[in-house]
Amino acid sequence: MAFPLVFDRPLLRRRLARAAALGPADFLLARTAGDLAERVGAVKRSFAVALDLGTPTGAVAQALAGAPAIGRLVRAAPLAADRPSLVADEEALPFADAALDLVVSALALQSVNDLPGAFAQIRRALKPDGLFLAAMIGGGSLAELREAFAVAESETTGGLSPRVAPFVDVRELGALLQRAGFALPVTDIDRVTVRYATPFAVFADLRRMGAANALAERRRVPLRRATLLRAAEIYAARFSDPDGRVRVTFEIVWLSGWVPHESQQKPLRPGSAKMRLADALGTIEQPARDIPDKDRPETDTPER
Template sequence: MTQEPMAHPQIFDHDTLRLRRARRQPDAMFLHDMARDEVEDRLSMVNRVFTKPAIVAPFAEPWEGMLPGAKLVPDSEVIDLKPGSHDVLVHVMGLHWANDPVGQLIQCRRALQDDGLLLMVTLGGQTLHELRSALAEAETYISGGLSPRVAPMGEIRDLGALLQRAGFALPVADVVPLTVQYRDLTHLMHDLRAMGETNTMSARLRKPTPRSLFELANHIYRQNFSAESGKLNATFELVCLTGWSPAESQPQPLRPGSAKMRLADALRVPEGNLPEEE
């Protein structure tokens, strides 16, 4: 008897996520603007002309016009892209909400032609660590327990390993940190709501949170994570992932210590663009 494949845990409630994204405010899209800058910068360093681009993103507006002729689709659980139809695929600001992140990456690889490029930007594990810490301490003090309030996000090593699990060649992961200052906890929470990035975990509490918890969390936050100006520091971590759909023409990995390939060839950039040694 054939067994049904096991369903992935539904960590996130995507119906709620869609509703909250629908209430986003255009003036709160600074993370998407920063992600676009990173994508454009990395694409400018790739020594290749792409003619069949695709962009997977939760919102269309920040990405319109970036890659002429690109097919723009939402970051749904089943990505609306045909197999082998694109030579570059940009997946932005959605992986941290995926219930099956490996499945998202596998779908991206299948949508790429041989030797096609994936460029992905997602939020990393240090994002909002100050908020997570302050809320956890306040809730432990008030109720004696913890509830899911800030979504878990992947660390850079884990995200880089996902590229390999999904079958990408030449995987690279790097981090772009950003610190934003807010007047108080309420200001930060309002901004997250305007971004469509508030808590949509399936296990979240469904009853109102007492005001006293947020007041205590604001005090703890200010005591531990204040800037010299008195405002609250909030960390956002953009993790940039790149990988190539496997192809026979690509360089193959060698035994440790036996590398003979030029760095310029590995990075696919003109040799004159390599950084000079100090």
């Protein structure tokens, strides 16, 4: 089945190369890499072969360097200039089935066009009981920028064009992991607020993150100066703190899943519990017929 081309992937790689040449703004990636290393360290097992997939810089490799739980770490990234172990696209993994014990990724998979397909390839590349752990930019990110540009563009051009990526929603990720064949899927959100002196400082840092517009349906003409200035005015007016600094919200979505294995925990069979719920709650169990009508819970289930 064909998937929609939301992102211009060749352009995205050029954006990342430009960010590296400018000197990347890597504070968000460094924070995420540190958190990822802590999460891997909390897993009480070892991983003989681990893959760092698509992370734009060597931040994750540095954070995991010397980790006793990891035997060999392979880094696959889209840019050869960043000296990864191999150059690879997240949408076309060059690994044999069941070749890896751990796959990690930081702030890369949000720009994949076929995310279900990428998850399925990661699942196939992992051994039974292998772990997938990733952080992605979430749907609540850059809400301030999205609003400022939407209003500014409608005022100056009479229409709207896509400028901020439609990041995936956390509620969808668990289902996508299960669809790809992962067991025990877990997702959670880390919201980070960053403050800047001016909106133009925000724009500059996004360029140095490689996060400039790489949408396939973007408008193919230069941004009007009037639109940019008006967006900066709206941003400053709506999203400034009392000291005049402006806020930027980043939402980091964490997701993890395991390749199924017989050693993993499984839900108990109905009726196999060894303790009654009433005992666990410290209450007295009463048959339903002995509960007065006024104490019966209301329900929306229709009577038959």
